[in-house]
Amino acid sequence: MLHDSTSFQRNQAVVLLQPPGHPLSECPVVSTMRHVGMVLHECHTAEQAGLTGCSVGVVLVADLMWLQRLSTFEPMLAHSGITWVGLIAHDLVGLPAVRNLVADYLFNFIALPAPIEHIVLVLRHARGMAFVRTQPRSIWPESNIAGDKHSPMLGRTPPMQRLFHQIKRVARTDAPVMIDGQSGTGKELAAQSIHRQSARRHAPFVAVNCGAIPAQLFQSELFGYEKGAFTGAIQRRIGRIEAAQGGTLFLDEIGDLPMDMQVNLLRFLQEKTIERIGGNQTLTIDVRIIAATHIDLADAVARGRFREDLYYRINVVCITTPRLAERLEDIEDLARHYFARFASRHNKSLRGFSKAALHTLLHHSWPGNVRELVNRVQRAVVMAEGRFIQPEDLGFGPASPSTMLMSLEDARAEADRRMIERALSQARNQVSVAAQLLGISRVTLYRLIDKYRLKPSIFDERPQPESQLLQLVSTLNPTEPDCTNTDGYSELI
Missing domain, CATH: 3.40.50.300 (P-loop containing nucleotide triphosphate hydrolases)
Structure with missing residues (x-):
C-alpha cells in the first residue's frame, strides 16, 4: 500500500503489486516514493488486496520476470474495487504482453524513468476516478419505480x-x-x-x-x-x-x-x-x-x-x-447511464461523450426509441478510438458545424482539447515533444492536460532526435479547421 503525507490522506492506501523475491529497496522508483513521504507495502494476492480497502493500486513492471508471473496476479488485477496504474520500464512498453496488460487491466501507465511529480499526478487522477466509480450508478434514485428497485426503467420527465x-x-x-x-x-x-x-x-x-x-x-x-x-x-x-x-x-x-x-x-x-x-x-x-x-x-x-x-x-x-421523443430531458441521462454500463462491460477507458455527440443525441428523432439509444451507445463504446465518443461512433455522420450551437468559450475549449489530443497522439504521448508541436511550454501543457482532464498514457521526457521531431511536426497540421482558433483567444495560440 502507499501513503503520501502531502498528496494522500492517511486513511487512503495504494496497493503495490510486485513479484515475491524482488526487494522493494532495489527499485529506484520505490526509493523515490519513500523519499517524498510515501509508505509502501506489498500485496501478493487478491485476498490481501481486498482486505486493505484500497481504491488504487500500482503495478510495478521493472523486468521480464514480472510478465512471466502475470497469470498469477490476474485475479488481483481484476479486482473490481481497485483502479490500477502501471509503472513500466521504458524498454518493455512495446511488448505485446505489456500492451495486453494495459488494455485489459490498467487505468493508466507511466514509462520509467519518470519524474515523481508525474507519478503523483497520475495517482491523484486514478484516485479521483476510483472515487467516481464507487458512487451509486443510479442517476435518478427518486424516479425509479416505487417498490421496484430492480426495474431498469429510468426517467424523471x-x-x-x-x-x-x-x-x-x-x-x-x-x-x-x-x-x-x-x-x-x-x-x-x-x-x-x-x-x-x-x-x-x-x-x-x-x-x-x-x-x-x-x-x-x-x-x-x-x-x-x-x-x-x-x-x-x-x-x-x-x-x-x-x-x-x-x-x-x-x-x-x-x-x-x-x-x-x-x-x-x-x-x-x-x-x-x-x-x-x-x-x-x-x-x-x-x-x-x-x-x-x-x-x-x-x-x-x-x-x-x-x-x-x-x-x-x-x-x-x-x-x-x-416515445423517447416525448422525454427529451431524459436522453442525456439515459445515454450516460448505458455508457457507464457498457464501458465497464467492455473494459474501455473512454471519458464520455463529446459535445457534438450529445448535440446529435438530443436532436435525433429516435424512431427506435430507447432500444435504438441503447444500441447506438453500445456501438459507440465498442467502436470509439478517441477519448470521447463522437457522432460517427454512434452511427451518425459527423455533426455539421452550421448546426452546432455552442458558446464561443465552449468552441474554443473543444478546439484546444482536440488539438492537445492530436499532438499527444502524434508525439506518442511524450509531453515535451507535444509541447513543442503546440508551441507552448511543458508547464502550460501540463496545466491544460489537467484543466481538460486529459490523461496521456506515457510520460517520457527523453529528448527526441531532431529528425524525428521534424517528422512529427510535419504530420501535425495546425491549420486544420477543427484544431485552430482564428480569433487568437485560444490558450494554445
Missing part, C-alpha cells in the same frame, strides 16, 4: 413519472392490463415491473411474443401437448399458459395474433381452463394477463382484424409507454 404512477396503481389489482406504445419503448419492462410489484411476484412471469411464433405452432406453444399428439411429440410438454400458473402471462404484440388463435385465447380468458393438444384433461389455470401492442387495436377491431370481444377482455386497464 413527466411522461415517465406518470407511467411509474400508473404501474404502481395497476400492480395492486389483478385486472388485465393493456400496454400500448411504440416498439422499443419498454413495454415488456413495464409488464415485468407490474408483476414484481403485484401479489403474484413470487410466481412465474412468462412472456409470449405473439408475432414471433409461426401460426401452425402457436396452439402447441400456448396450450402444450401430450405425448403422441402428433408426429414428433415424443413426450408431454406444458404450454406457456400452464407454465405461468399462479403468475403473470405477458402476451407481447397481441395485435399479431392469428384470428383462429384469438378464438382459443378468448375461450381460455372466459373459462380459465385449457386442454393440452392430444389430451382430454381439463386444467384450471390461474394467471394474470398483461398484453402489449404497438398497433391501434381499436382500429384493428373496426377493420375486422381483431375480435371485439377479445379486445374488451384484455383492455380493462390501459397504460402507454411514452
Whole structure:
C-alpha cells in the first residue's frame, strides 16, 4: 500500500503489486516514493488486496520476470474495487504482453524513468476516478419505480413519472392490463415491473411474443401437448399458459395474433381452463394477463382484424409507454447511464461523450426509441478510438458545424482539447515533444492536460532526435479547421 503525507490522506492506501523475491529497496522508483513521504507495502494476492480497502493500486513492471508471473496476479488485477496504474520500464512498453496488460487491466501507465511529480499526478487522477466509480450508478434514485428497485426503467420527465404512477396503481389489482406504445419503448419492462410489484411476484412471469411464433405452432406453444399428439411429440410438454400458473402471462404484440388463435385465447380468458393438444384433461389455470401492442387495436377491431370481444377482455386497464421523443430531458441521462454500463462491460477507458455527440443525441428523432439509444451507445463504446465518443461512433455522420450551437468559450475549449489530443497522439504521448508541436511550454501543457482532464498514457521526457521531431511536426497540421482558433483567444495560440 502507499501513503503520501502531502498528496494522500492517511486513511487512503495504494496497493503495490510486485513479484515475491524482488526487494522493494532495489527499485529506484520505490526509493523515490519513500523519499517524498510515501509508505509502501506489498500485496501478493487478491485476498490481501481486498482486505486493505484500497481504491488504487500500482503495478510495478521493472523486468521480464514480472510478465512471466502475470497469470498469477490476474485475479488481483481484476479486482473490481481497485483502479490500477502501471509503472513500466521504458524498454518493455512495446511488448505485446505489456500492451495486453494495459488494455485489459490498467487505468493508466507511466514509462520509467519518470519524474515523481508525474507519478503523483497520475495517482491523484486514478484516485479521483476510483472515487467516481464507487458512487451509486443510479442517476435518478427518486424516479425509479416505487417498490421496484430492480426495474431498469429510468426517467424523471413527466411522461415517465406518470407511467411509474400508473404501474404502481395497476400492480395492486389483478385486472388485465393493456400496454400500448411504440416498439422499443419498454413495454415488456413495464409488464415485468407490474408483476414484481403485484401479489403474484413470487410466481412465474412468462412472456409470449405473439408475432414471433409461426401460426401452425402457436396452439402447441400456448396450450402444450401430450405425448403422441402428433408426429414428433415424443413426450408431454406444458404450454406457456400452464407454465405461468399462479403468475403473470405477458402476451407481447397481441395485435399479431392469428384470428383462429384469438378464438382459443378468448375461450381460455372466459373459462380459465385449457386442454393440452392430444389430451382430454381439463386444467384450471390461474394467471394474470398483461398484453402489449404497438398497433391501434381499436382500429384493428373496426377493420375486422381483431375480435371485439377479445379486445374488451384484455383492455380493462390501459397504460402507454411514452416515445423517447416525448422525454427529451431524459436522453442525456439515459445515454450516460448505458455508457457507464457498457464501458465497464467492455473494459474501455473512454471519458464520455463529446459535445457534438450529445448535440446529435438530443436532436435525433429516435424512431427506435430507447432500444435504438441503447444500441447506438453500445456501438459507440465498442467502436470509439478517441477519448470521447463522437457522432460517427454512434452511427451518425459527423455533426455539421452550421448546426452546432455552442458558446464561443465552449468552441474554443473543444478546439484546444482536440488539438492537445492530436499532438499527444502524434508525439506518442511524450509531453515535451507535444509541447513543442503546440508551441507552448511543458508547464502550460501540463496545466491544460489537467484543466481538460486529459490523461496521456506515457510520460517520457527523453529528448527526441531532431529528425524525428521534424517528422512529427510535419504530420501535425495546425491549420486544420477543427484544431485552430482564428480569433487568437485560444490558450494554445
